[in-house]
Amino acid sequence: MADTYVAEPDLGFIKEVGALGGADLKKCYQCATCSVACPISPDNKPFPRKEMIAASWGLKDKLISDYDIWLCHNCGDCNTRCPREAKPGEVLGAIRAYAVGEYATPKALSKAIANPKMLPVLLAIPAVIILVMGFIFNSFGLNWLNFSIPAGGEIWQANFIHNYLVDIIMIPTFFGAIAVFALGLKRFLADMHAQAVADGKAKDEKIDFGKVGQAVVSTVLTIIKHNKFSECGENKERSTAHMLVLFSFIGLFIVTNCFFIAEWVLHIEGPYSQLNPVKWLGNAAGVALVVGGILLLRNRMTKKDQASSYWDWYLVGLVLVLGLTGMLTQMARLAGMAGISYTLYFVHLIFVWSLFAYTPFSKLAHLVYRTAAMTYAEYTNRQ
Ligand code: SF4
Ligand code: SF4
Structure with a gap:
């Protein structure tokens, strides 16, 4: 039997990503157009679609340690091609902003x-x-x-x-x-x-x-x-x-x-x-x-x-x-x-x-x- 993965969404994280510029995250219906459109995303496990899914689930720990969020150069190619105007490039930017705050000390x-x-x-x-x-x-x-x-x-x-x-x-x-x-x-x-x-x-x-x-x-x-x-x-x-x-x-x-x-x-x-x-x-x-x-x-x-x-x-x-x-x-x-x-x-x-x-x-x-x-x-x- 396959292992069961229980996602523990961090609702505060979703809210903060929204406040940091990723407010359109919820519009994503996971069509993957963004990952295809991204000129620098690798073929194996491409971004940013998987990050959009993880962000909508509030998987904070997974995302802040995901080095793919930093490989994105915020060119915006995915933003203009997203059929839902979910602005995945902006969402990745917001996750990066959150990650910087998480790794810097003091948090205040x-x-x-x-x-x-x-x-x-x-x-x-x-x-x-x-x-x-x-x-x-x-x-x-x-x-x-x-x-x-x-x-x-x-x-x-x-x-x-x-x-x-x-x-x-x-x-x-x-x-x-x-x-x-x-x-x-x-x-x-x-x-x-x-x-x-x-x-x-x-x-x-x-x-x-x-x-x-x-x-x-x-x-x-x-x-x-x-x-x-x-x-x-x-x-x-x-x-x-x-x-x-x-x-x-x-x-x-x-x-x-x-x-x-x-x-x-x-x-x-x-x-x-x-x-x-x-x-x-x-x-x-x-x-x-x-x-x-x-x-x-x-x-x-x-x-x-x-x-x-x-x-x-x-x-x-x-x-x-x-x-x-x-x-x-x-x-x-x-x-x-x-x-x-x-x-x-x-x-x-x-x-x-x-x-x-x-x-x-x-x-x-x-x-x-x-x-x-x-x-x-x-x-x-x-x-
Ligand atoms: S962000 Fe847009 S292009 Fe990417 S998976 Fe979601 S709806 Fe599709
Ligand atoms: S904004 Fe980032 S994820 Fe979107 S196409 Fe550009 S590099 Fe790729």
Whole structure:
């Protein structure tokens, strides 16, 4: 006699997936058109139909550990072909949002970041940290937060908020985010492997580290070249926006590290000349971030087949504000507008801190979870 499987639906999960952008889930009548239409779904156990079934049954644990949800690149081809307008691509996006919240710790922060009403509080946190830390260091006579800069002097952001203060705040935040990711990733990898073995998509055998290395290289190349996006039919143009944002973040990361080494190792203080090649890279990356953000915004506003949730808008807003405040801070400095430049810099730092601290809880976490899932799929030869 066949084993009996008793599904234990998590009704709260179904409700949350709906709130995160998968509200049309219930319209699905499981025709499988979406799995056929998806350009990147494998032949063996294709997505997203099976995820639509599992989601409508409320199988939370099965879904959050299903690496197929991360192989989806939200191209929308399935959305336009679904005869019931159930928007399977959106449902997968909502499940990914839920999964990020499940794997990130603390959960209360996940909930706060998913709640638009909490945004002012979340942005106030870095503002308070900068001010309080600045006043503390000032009380020791360090003058790292300076509101009385003499008029007519050189405009330099470090005169207002010293680079040491910025580093002391940002570096622990950055490594804190890495730690949150590490904890989440550890659980995700274990769950993903157990689920893949249970589903017959992988074998429970000894890890071949050589093969892992090959899978990592292959996945990174696929991501850099945006191969998966180019397979999309409906939303091909997302590739350009995504590429600009990804490369701008990589560029800005390089620039930040160069200036960090210049300051702490070589003891070269700014402001740095506009002719400095690292500045060129920073400016190019900044422009790419703004243009990428505008394209993301346009894409979200013009695509009628894709419903955009707060989860999506948060990322678009973050990218745009980061890019604009960064570029405008510099432009105001070059134009000699000290007050505006310093104010914009303060806002920019609030968003930089938010980028670091909230990324493991936000849509940007896909950078880690999708890379892990794609690497695992490559390693296990998912076809
Ligand atoms: S989501 Fe749409 S296309 Fe996919 S199985 Fe359901 S009804 Fe069919
Ligand atoms: S959104 Fe695109 S990648 Fe994702 S399941 Fe649908 S067709 Fe496939």
